Amino acid sequence: MKKQVLAAIFIAILLGAEVACSSTEKRNKNQRIPDTVTLTKETLKDKIKGGWAGKTIGCTYGGPVEFLYNGTMIQDYVPIIWNKDRVKWYYDNFPGLYDDIYVNLTFVEVFERLGLEAPADSFAIAFAHAPYPLWHANQAARYNILQGLRPPESGHWLNNPHADDIDFQIEADFAGLMSPGMPNTASQITDKTGHIMNHGDGWYGGVFVAALYSLAFISDDMEFVVKEALKTIPPESSFYQCVNDAISWYEEFPDDWKRNWFECEKKWSSEIGCPDGVFVPFNIDAKINSAYVAIGLLYGKKDFFKTIDIAARCGQDSDCNAATVAGVLGTMIGYSQIPEKWKESLYEIEDRDFEYTDISLNDIYEIGFKHALLVVEQQEGKTDGDQVIINCQQPTAVAYEKSFEGHFPIEKKPVNQTISEGFSVNFEGIGIVLKGSVQCADANYIAQVEMYIDNVLAETAELPVSSSNARRVDLFWQYQLPMGEHTLTFKWLNPRSDAQVTATEAIIYSNNPSR
Template sequence: MIKHILSAACICFAMFGQAQSKNNTGSLRMSKETLQDKIRGGWAGQTIGVTFGGPYEFKYNGTFIQANQPLTWYDGYLKKTMTDIPGLYDDIYMDLTFVDILERVGFDAPVDSFANSFARAGYDLWFANQAARYNILQGIKAPASGEPKNNLQADAIDYQIEADYSGLMHPGMPNAASVLNDKIGHIMNYGDGWYGGVFVGAMYSIAFTSSDVSYVVKEALKTIPVKSEFYQCIADVIKWHKQYPDWHSTWFELQKKWANDMVCPQGVFVPFNIDAKINAAYVVLGLLYGNGDYAKTLDISTRAGQDADCNPSTAGGVLG
């Protein structure tokens, strides 16, 4: 499967010619070997990240993991986790489902190809993905399957955690990634849930052109409407990062302003929060305060709590 991903990205890179970098008026030139290394790094980064944060997923809601609590990792941990808890990797297997369709049918594949493929797959799904699966199997086709009137989880994190492939397949071309996300992301998400996928895809795409995480985050945010709450939430993280040297202070600001989850029935009266924007904020929290350090980035995005496996997965993939 990874061979197909590499091939598709190389083809896409060639089709669009020389990808443009916002911080360089010239063209981005990259060898095939470098491109492949970055793509492999993206997939490895997110796989390691979701494994690292797995034990803490929704165990710390409305609070963060204290610094004196060690986070588990040891040799062989990833293989053991993938074997024992395959359902943890919805971040990965949903991506691969879409990549498989793109590889077999092509970039012009109709939305029903993607929708029917994951709806009939044998793996476990949750929240917006599961609601979309139910809708599709009941005859509500995409994109209606993701519309809020049919899917109460439309603002949830689902497409945000599975849009990584779109950026990896569009190196240096965030707008092209957004076009693909417009087709696929609305199968299960609208609003913040969809914006999260667009933002993540853009970060992956821009990360091919720059190792400056602050630049990557700021440029990716340009793909999101300024008046949306998603944009405002991430813009706050950027602002508070400049204001506070310690990530915990920014975490508290996020908790005060953005922690209410009214989009998921399970989170209305409890601290549980599957909303895309607050979890995207924890991704950006890790990226900005981690400042390019992979281990530190994963540590912060995990310790921030809530969806503590998906968030380090996204952050780790962007750095990868």
């Protein structure tokens, strides 16, 4: 009899769980973006403040472990330091940590000067001439722009070997924060700004992040926000498939973020484009880092610490991924609801300008609020006294793009030679990226080098010294060659005794993956 009672209780519990689960699934399935949402101005501003404040906090939290754990998660026993003075410490000692914020602010400042219709070239010129140092896709794009190549060509993979890198993903927050409830408007803004430095999956990283912010204004269901934001990405793209896998594995393993992380690593951690990430654990590719963002947001379950901690412990670009999830969650819950333990770290610096800018957090709170009101009205919403009525948008996918299609890295070839008469690099494949540097006692020196493929002039390159903000990230690259044996040769047009152009290694691409 006792066993029968226990069995009945067990069955009732299971049925109750099934009913609860079915109810939750039904609620999520039936949930949709409303036609309009009304927020008070105070609430809207609080959410914008939460976005920028959260991003600053998350960036600070992940700062000590940025790219220290590549291809591995950060174990639970590894401490990540936090105290109320952490943000001030970075402001005082390493303000360059906040590069993903001050690049955002470059685009914000262009909108502030020129209005919502500012053209793509204006963003590109401001970005290229900004005083801060850049890396990867950003620096490759800056070089391209300074050499006369404009977006979208400046970010296209044929002109930028870093086109799929994370760069725009970490500096697209502004587009979502000025487009509350309007993810397609955010996508249009990213089209003008994200193609400065990225293409394909690299651009999609920014589109996805901007949509996350945009939708966080109008829903407090994080799973819904993540799934809806992904609808802005073309399903045929590898970016969509990677992040969608992370969502599916969350549903399969809802209490085990580490299992999700392992599945992502097994399927999606192979780097193709970035010459610094091919054949090594370092991975700055947008799609895998966006998967970490999705993992942090989903498994964090709106707990501020859990959200940023999980995103940081996924490794790779830990500061930027923690910054993104904290910004999205900060937008969803608002500045007023960020726990005091985290928010108190900002009080001493909210009036201090970010490095390389004339904009502080308190400034961007106000500017961001002003821009959001302008976009709301531009998109046929309105303000009515203290009320802001947002004309919401159902997310639609942006155009399909793919970088490095048909190109497979098959070899990393050591070179380690200075360019001189008779120097050459032989390779078999359809593409090559040659890494290297330019050194000279004169910081203003620019090496002029003719580069030949199979005795045909491919390019005459201007190569500033490698310490310059105008530097070229990679010495040379060429894709879409006929499959076969090729020879890369050089002619240095303006050599001098105190200068060196050094080739360090070559990444070789084939039309088939190596076995």
